Structure formats: C-alpha cells, structure tokens
Amino acid sequence: MEIQLSPCQPLRGEIEVSADKSISHRALIFSALAQGEGSVNNCLEAQDIRATCNCLRQLGVEIKAKQGRLIVRGNGWQDLQEPDDILDCGNSGTTMRLLTGLLAGRPFLSILSGDASLRRRPMRRIIDPLERMGASISSRHNGLAPLAIKGQRLKGIDYQLPVASAQLKTALLLAGLQAEGPTVLREAEHSRDHSERMLSAMGAGLRFDGGEITLRPGFALEPQDFQVPGDISSAAFFIVAATIVPGSELLIRNVGVNPTRSGVIEVLESMGADITAENCRVIGGEPVADLLVRSAPLRATVVEGSLVPRLVDEIPVLAVAMTVAEGESRVDGAAELRVKESDRLAVMCSELNKMGGHVEELPRGLIIQGRPGGLQGARVDSFADHRIAMSLAVAALTATGETTLTQAEAVDISFPQFWTLLRKLTEIV
Numbered sequence: 001m002e003i004q005l006s007p008c009q010p011l012r013g014e015i016e017v018s019a020d021k022s023i024s025h026r027a028l029i030f031s032a033l034a035q036g037e038g039s040v041n042n043c044l045e046a047q048d049i050r051a052t053c054n055c056l057r058q059l060g061v062e063i064k065a066k067q068g069r070l071i072v073r074g075n076g077w078q079d080l081q082e083p084d085d086i087l088d089c090g091n092s093g094t095t096m097r098l099l100t101g102l103l104a105g106r107p108f109l110s111i112l113s114g115d116a117s118l119r120r121r122p123m124r125r126i127i128d129p130l131e132r133m134g135a136s137i138s139s140r141h142n143g144l145a146p147l148a149i150k151g152q153r154l155k156g157i158d159y160q161l162p163v164a165s166a167q168l169k170t171a172l173l174l175a176g177l178q179a180e181g182p183t184v185l186r187e188a189e190h191s192r193d194h195s196e197r198m199l200s201a202m203g204a205g206l207r208f209d210g211g212e213i214t215l216r217p218g219f220a221l222e223p224q225d226f227q228v229p230g231d232i233s234s235a236a237f238f239i240v241a242a243t244i245v246p247g248s249e250l251l252i253r254n255v256g257v258n259p260t261r262s263g264v265i266e267v268l269e270s271m272g273a274d275i276t277a278e279n280c281r282v283i284g285g286e287p288v289a290d291l292l293v294r295s296a297p298l299r300a301t302v303v304e305g306s307l308v309p310r311l312v313d314e315i316p317v318l319a320v321a322m323t324v325a326e327g328e329s330r331v332d333g334a335a336e337l338r339v340k341e342s343d344r345l346a347v348m349c350s351e352l353n354k355m356g357g358h359v360e361e362l363p364r365g366l367i368i369q370g371r372p373g374g375l376q377g378a379r380v381d382s383f384a385d386h387r388i389a390m391s392l393a394v395a396a397l398t399a400t401g402e403t404t405l406t407q408a409e410a411v412d413i414s415f416p417q418f419w420t421l422l423r424k425l426t427e428i429v
C-alpha cells in the first residue's frame with residue numbers, strides 16, 4: 001500500500017494510542033502458564049499479538065474475547081501440548097524469543113518460524129544460554145530461525161547478558177521458571193523490566209535490584225487481571241509530530257511511562273521539547289501518565305550509552321526530530337538497530353537523505369546535521385518495518401511538498417489505527 005502525505009496543520013486535540021506491545025505479549029504468555037483464568041484488559045490488537053495468541057492456542061491454551069477483554073485459561077505448565085504444526089511467529093521477535101525460552105523446558109517438539117525479516121534476525125543470543133541450561137535447539141545457518149526445540153529438563157544458570165535485551169532476559173526467565181535451581185541474570189545496562197514486575201505480581205520467586213535478577217523456581221503463577229497501558233513507543237510518533245509541527249498542542253492519554261522505557265521523553269526535553277506529564281498514576285504495577293505536548297524548536301543532542309536500551313525502538317523517530325533540530329546530533333552505541341525488523345540505521349539514513357536530510361551512517365549509530373524546515377517530500381519506503389513507516393510519516397508532516405510512502409501497511413504490526421488517527425488529526429493523509 002502507498003500513502004501520500006503532505007505538510008500539515010497544527011496537531012490539536014486529544015488521542016489515545018494503541019496498547020503496549022511488550023506488556024500485551026507478556027500478559028498473554030504469563031497468563032497461559034498460570035493456574036486458572038486470567039484476563040488482559042486493553043490488550044493490543046495488532047499482527048504481532050495475533051501471532052502470540054495463535055501460537056499459544058496451538059499449544060492448547062484457551063484465549064477468548066469477552067467484553068473488550070481477553071480471557072486466558074491457563075492450566076499451568078503441565079497442560080501445554082505439543083503443537084501439531086509449525087508455530088508461526090510472523091514478524092514478531094518477542095513471540096519467537098519468549099516462546100523459545102518457554103518451550104525449551106516442555107517435554108515435546110516445537111518448531112518456530114516466521115516471516116523473511118524474522119528469519120534473518122539473530123537467535124544465537126538465546127540459543128547459547130538456553131543450551132547451557134540444558135536445552136536442545138537446532139537452528140538454520142548457526143542461529144537463524146526456523147528453530148526446532150526438543151524440550152529437556154533444564155537447570156538454572158548464572159549469566160551475564162552480552163546484549164541489553166529484554167527479549168533475551170525474558171526468554172531466560174521463562175526457562176528459569178521451569179529449571180532446577182536458581183537462575184541469576186546480570187545486566188550491564190537495564191532493559192525494559194515489565195517481565196520482572198509482572199512475574200513478581202504473579203507470585204514468582206523473583207528478586208530484582210540494580211542490574212541483578214535472581215529467580216527461584218517452584219512457585220505457582222497466580223492468574224491476574226492485567227491492565228495494559230498505551231504504548232510509549234507508539235505515542236512517540238505523535239510526541240515528535242506535535243513537537244515539530246508549529247502551533248500544535250496535543251494531549252496523549254494513558255501512556256505507560258515506565259522509567260526503563262521513557263528515555264524518549266528525556267531526550268526530547270533535552271532538545272527543547274515541551275512535554276508535560278499529567279495525572280501520573282500507577283496501574284497494574286506500571287507508571288502511567290497523560291502527556292501534553294506543545295510544539296517547540298529543537299536543538300541537537302547526543303544519544304548513547306545506558307540511554308539506548310531505554311529508547312531503543314524510538315531511535316528512528318528521534319532521528320526525524322534530530323533532522324529538523326538546529327545543529328549536529330549523534331546516536332552511538334545503537335548497533336542493535338541493525339538487527340531489528342529492518343536495519344534501522346541504514347534505512348533511516350537512506351530514506352531521510354532522499355528527503356533532503358544530512359544523515360551519515362556509523363557502524364553503531366548516526367550523525368545528523370539538522371536544520372529546521374530542512375526536509376522535502378520524496379518517494380520513500382518503510383522496508384516493511386512498522387516503526388520506519390511511522391517515523392517517515394512524521395518526517396513528511398514538516399517536509400515541503402508531497403511524500404509518497406510505500407509498504408505503508410507495515411503499521412499493522414504494532415499500531416493498526418495509526419493512519420486513521422493521523423488522518424483525523426491532520427486531514428492530510
């Protein structure tokens with residue numbers, strides 16, 4: 001699908017963005033392991049979450065929609081059944097990595113695959129530590145999906161994570177819950193901590209503190225009524241849009257602002273953005289706020305080090321903000337972006353440069369010479385990556401002339417209402 005975009009009027013009014021993808025995946029998977037009926041309120045309805053639901057159903061888990069909630073009937077670990085076909089994780093790295101940790105300890109054969117993008121993404125990072133725990137996992141080309149998992153008895157591990165990855169951390173926690181003996185995970189840089197919060201609330205024997213997580217197995221997981229907040233990674237597109245389109249004033253309600261995810265707000269504020277968090281509250285163990293964003297001129301900044309895992313999915317849209325900020329910005333320590341749904345460093349560099357940006361690609365980051373009003377409309381492509389599609393749409397809002405975005409349907413992965421919401425606010429799409 002192609003979409004035509006032009007410069008827009010100020011963004012004004014109130015919106016809610018789609019539900020948090022990371023929390024939705026976890027709420028479904030963890031509920032499937034609990035004894036009894038749990039529910040997920042405001043679960044994200046998008047392709048990645050559909051992949052997780054379908055895989056869980058193939059494992060014998062009952063998931064039903066009832067009055068706007070998903071009801072998950074788990075019967076503990078013992079009741080999971082061998083799937084009679086390949087588990088298709090679609091485009092979703094979270095589905096594949098979390099389910100691999102779960103299935104590593106189940107006494108049957110599972111085969112996980114996905115689309116062309118997912119079959120290019122590195123799985124060695126989960127295979128190695130899971131094999132140290134006793135798992136048996138065969139992969140293609142030394143660490144690429146499809147993965148064939150023959151469930152084994154697992155033992156706990158003491159492991160320093162070589163990459164700051166919440167998917168890896170959660171895969172190991174799911175394996176550790178079934179293992180003999182404790183599992184200790186050490187993180188040099190903090191990745192998102194939703195799993196720790198949710199598993200603790202469910203009664204898991206989990207301690208987490210200052211980059212070290214200790215999990216003692218043997219505690220049954222209690223079902224919960226999970227409440228999923230809005231996704232800050234989806235809100236980020238509208239936060240940047242309202243910041244860079246002059247005259248905007250936009251209230252984004254019900255956004256999850258967990259400190260392990262909210263780096264994007266800090267960076268934009270350091271660039272001069274005007275963002276006010278209102279009505280701050282805690283819902284289901286997660287901090288939530290309404291964000292009021294008013295447009296403001298931006299200046300250049302540097303994103304690096306421990307900030308990167310706290311905004312890893314927001315770097316494409318931050319690159320757009322940097323392109324229209326005054327001065328030279330730099331992103332460093334972000335090599336992980338090369339192994340996301342697309343190579344996000346290469347793609348943002350090529351597509352923003354087609355729009356007149358001055359972006360230079362580094363092995364682990366970007367250097368961006370920013371200039372307010374510096375972008376022009378062009379024909380650009382999402383590379384079938386949802387976050388690239390939405391970032392380029394935001395860039396088009398301030399570009400001179402018309403932009404054509406190809407493979408615009410990629411937004412369905414995490415934010416299917418994106419185009420409708422943007423059209424409602426701007427009436428330009």
Ligand code: S3P
Pocket residue numbers: 021022023094164165166167168170191192312313336
């Ligand atoms: C996610 C973790 C991050 C993030 C992804 C979702 C999660 O990936 O980029 O969109 O839900 O755990 P990594 O674990 O690979 O950093």
